[in-house]
Amino acid sequence: MENNKRTELSDLGEFGLINRLKEKVVLRHPETQTGIGDDAAVIENRNELTLVSKDILAEGVHFDLTYTPLRHLGYKAVAVNVSDIAAMNGIPKQIVVGIALSNRFSLEAIEELYEGINQACEDYNVDLAGGDTTSSRSGLIISVTVLGEAKKEEVTYRSGAQVNDLICVTGDLGGAYIGLQLLEREKQVFKQDPEMQPQLSDKEYVVRRQLKPEARMDVTYDLKELKIKPSSMIDISDGLASELLHICKASKVGARIYEDKLPVDSMTFDTAREFNLDPTTVALNGGEDYELLFTVNQSAFDKIKNHPDITIIGHITEYSDGVQLITGGGNIFPIKAQGWVHF
Amino acid sequence: MENNKRTELSDLGEFGLINRLKEKVVLRHPETQTGIGDDAAVIENRNELTLVSKDILAEGVHFDLTYTPLRHLGYKAVAVNVSDIAAMNGIPKQIVVGIALSNRFSLEAIEELYEGINQACEDYNVDLAGGDTTSSRSGLIISVTVLGEAKKEEVTYRSGAQVNDLICVTGDLGGAYIGLQLLEREKQVFKQDPEMQPQLSDKEYVVRRQLKPEARMDVTYDLKELKIKPSSMIDISDGLASELLHICKASKVGARIYEDKLPVDSMTFDTAREFNLDPTTVALNGGEDYELLFTVNQSAFDKIKNHPDITIIGHITEYSDGVQLITGGGNIFPIKAQGWVHF
CATH class of the missing domain: 3.90.650.10 (PurM-like C-terminal domain)
Structure with missing residues (x-):
């Protein structure tokens, strides 16, 4: 962690954390109507097909935090999902991000992770449309679902x-x-x-x-x-x-x-x-x-x-x-x- | 576990597991064009809006396997996600399921979990359209993303x-x-x-x-x-x-x-x-x-x-x-x- 400040997630609570993360979310597509803050994200369909893919990254299996900066990890979690939409010849549009983490992570650590997520959203022009943040008994799990769109005749199987x-x-x-x-x-x-x-x-x-x-x-x-x-x-x-x-x-x-x-x-x-x-x-x-x-x-x-x-x-x-x-x-x-x- | 047979996931491998689980998947909606087996699921848009929600269930936080049958857990993981679509006044259509699990789970255990998932798909008329199954260092994490649809004027915020x-x-x-x-x-x-x-x-x-x-x-x-x-x-x-x-x-x-x-x-x-x-x-x-x-x-x-x-x-x-x-x-x-x- 580059930042020396440590804010406990327990001091912030789940809703406090969501609000903090929400502040930095930028929506780039007019069809992403609601982001974080309701039961579901609402997305207007502008193309014939919706592409959906999901990839999980689990600590100790897909990454080792002794040498993986959280910012890169957040970026990678988005990139590997966008890659699945690229492989279908589609255009990625939204992601929803699920994070399960133990209390050994501070607010600052999670914000670093989301910096990477937000940077990837900018680079790939996708909207962070929602998600779920919860605790885990141990370790960090990042589960990203990406939605993309394509015309019927464009999709490559x-x-x-x-x-x-x-x-x-x-x-x-x-x-x-x-x-x-x-x-x-x-x-x-x-x-x-x-x-x-x-x-x-x-x-x-x-x-x-x-x-x-x-x-x-x-x-x-x-x-x-x-x-x-x-x-x-x-x-x-x-x-x-x-x-x-x-x-x-x-x-x-x-x-x-x-x-x-x-x-x-x-x-x-x-x-x-x-x-x-x-x-x-x-x-x-x-x-x-x-x-x-x-x-x-x-x-x-x-x-x-x-x-x-x-x-x-x-x-x-x-x-x-x-x-x-x-x-x-x-x-x-x-x-x-x-x-x-x-x- | 009711079943006494134990098949190690390591004997089966990731693709073997996916194939086993795929066999039992029933697609109920013609708009779910591709299920498991490509980089992304392909969904034909038949309504104006797509609703997306995601909920994670983490072992030791949301459930305790000492008294939670895996079949019920699979069912619950789907139900709590469908509930988010219900809360938007939408109709659930597809789910993608991410599972991270340690090798203490056998194939039979995972199949029991998926029995519950498939049962919920039947009861709520949704398609299991894809997902990701990976290992975790410890514990079981179930991350479900649900897609629903609605007409613009129907959505309740x-x-x-x-x-x-x-x-x-x-x-x-x-x-x-x-x-x-x-x-x-x-x-x-x-x-x-x-x-x-x-x-x-x-x-x-x-x-x-x-x-x-x-x-x-x-x-x-x-x-x-x-x-x-x-x-x-x-x-x-x-x-x-x-x-x-x-x-x-x-x-x-x-x-x-x-x-x-x-x-x-x-x-x-x-x-x-x-x-x-x-x-x-x-x-x-x-x-x-x-x-x-x-x-x-x-x-x-x-x-x-x-x-x-x-x-x-x-x-x-x-x-x-x-x-x-x-x-x-x-x-x-x-x-x-x-x-x-x-x-």
């Missing part, structure tokens, strides 16, 4: 990939996982010698990938501008391999992707090596990058080939071909999901 | 109460709180002597009020049929006193309610006496009844006076009069919120 479609990813992969390894290593160093300063100054990019991921709404908007509708799309939360398998299963197709096409940032690559990790494995199975994985018809090739944030990594094949990685050496490996086993 | 409006409540009050006292007492008895059998057989009503509350959608439908639109409405989750103060504050009015009009079930009354509790205090401040508190224009009196589940408990006054309880003896007491202090 996981199930639309067609044979010969190009397989594309945004940004680069594996950075968030490597950032996590670094943070965990520094935590262990700090445990053994609290005088040690963390050595992360030259690793800013991958650390940020872990602590403050961004939803790729920018690419969603670019694709709309380019008049490209992906045939299928998913966001990469559990790792490329897992998400590609989801698309292939839902679309009843196979896929072939190429190891030397996988976009891996040089810092991710080098740091993976430091940890004796295979950069390709990290790119395939490292989670939490929140990049988009999508397929497009080959006719879109000219439009996307020079997009700086889109990489074509392979193509869709027949279902019977399975899901394959072609290594740099030309070998064929079947791709299996690893993803994250929470339990 | 907390802010619409007018001077001279009648103040009405549905059902009876204080039962859930008394049920909780009984369950806590039996828990203590059991702790001291595990051989003791719980003495709750003749207290079924109040125990059910606590463990398996119902949202008063039936009254919402009745009011629509009677062509009555409440001027303001709220559901009673934190106690009548607290909710009445919310309405008065939002509507900038005062209120006068009468002690001898407060609907208190005879079992609630008698059991309160057993606990040396004042039944009026219990009715005013006992939470979790999930009845509706609403105001209507006096012209609606003839239509509602004989409704078996609606009681007129007072009327709205000028703001400067404050919020008052008139006791059976004719004394005037100012009403102050107690509600529930979670922190």
